[in-house]
Amino acid sequence: xxxxxxxxxxxxxxxxxxxxxxxxxTRDATSTSALTAQGAWKLNAATSADxxxxxxxxxxxxxxxxxxxxxxxxxCNRMSGRYAMVDGKLQVGALASTRMACPEPxxxxxxxMAKLLEQPLTMFLMESHPEQLHLETPAGDKLSxxxxxxx
Numbered sequence: 001x002x003x004x005x006x007x008x009x010x011x012x013x014x015x016x017x018x019x020x021x022x023x024x025x026t027r028d029a030t031s032t033s034a035l036t037a038q039g040a041w042k043l044n045a046a047t048s049a050d051x052x053x054x055x056x057x058x059x060x061x062x063x064x065x066x067x068x069x070x071x072x073x074x075x076c077n078r079m080s081g082r083y084a085m086v087d088g089k090l091q092v093g094a095l096a097s098t099r100m101a102c103p104e105p106x107x108x109x110x111x112x113m114a115k116l117l118e119q120p121l122t123m124f125l126m127e128s129h130p131e132q133l134h135l136e137t138p139a140g141d142k143l144s145x146x147x148x149x150x151x
Contacts, residue, residue, distance in 0.1 A: 037090075037125055040064045041133045041145035043074075046116065049140030054112055061113055063133075064150060072117065073151070075110040076102030089120035090135065116141060 043061035046054040055061065060074035065083065070092055072079040079095040095114055101107075119137045126132035131147040 037123065037133060038065050038067075040148045040150045042148045044132075044144040044146055046112070046143050047141065049142075054116070054141060055109055059109055061109075062148065062151070063145060066150070070117075072113060075113060076100055076106040077110050079110070079114060085123075086120070088122075090123045091120050092117045116143060 041063045043055065043059065043063075045057075046059075046061075048054055062073045064071040064073065068082050068084065070081060070083045072095065077098040077100050079097045081095040082093040084091055084093075095117065097110070097114070116135075116137060119139075121135040121137060121143075124134040124136075126134065133145040133147070135143040135145075
């Protein structure tokens with residue numbers, strides 16, 4: 001085989017190798033990794049174990065997970081603290097809060113949100129479009145969020 005033919009065969013082989021694809025690893029549609037929850041999440045619903053509404057429609061709560069910190073926005077006060085995954089549960093540390101005096105029921109809503117987040121939460125991340133984040137308390141209360149851009 002001539003040098004020219006050898007070079008053509010080599011280039012052709014390299015080109016074929018570059019076009020080859022390796023299938024992406026398959027993943028479950030649900031994840032409990034805290035790292036995948038990084039970003040911002042808008043509250044869709046907050047319901048008790050028996051289905052009662054804990055926070056009414058129209059409340060504008062958002063969670064933001066950045067590094068090991070979580071911020072709660074949209075109520076009367078802004079709250080923030082550390083979070084970690086402990087024994088497979090999302091655990092939010094003590095939340096620091098601004099101290100604005102807002103009219104009721106916004107102050108009550110903040111108290112409900114803080115109380116829900118202070119418990120060990122089972123976390124389900126639905127890898128749909130847009131992504132959905134579901135948090136559940138030990139008593140079965142549920143928070144449902146949709147992914148949104150960070151503010």
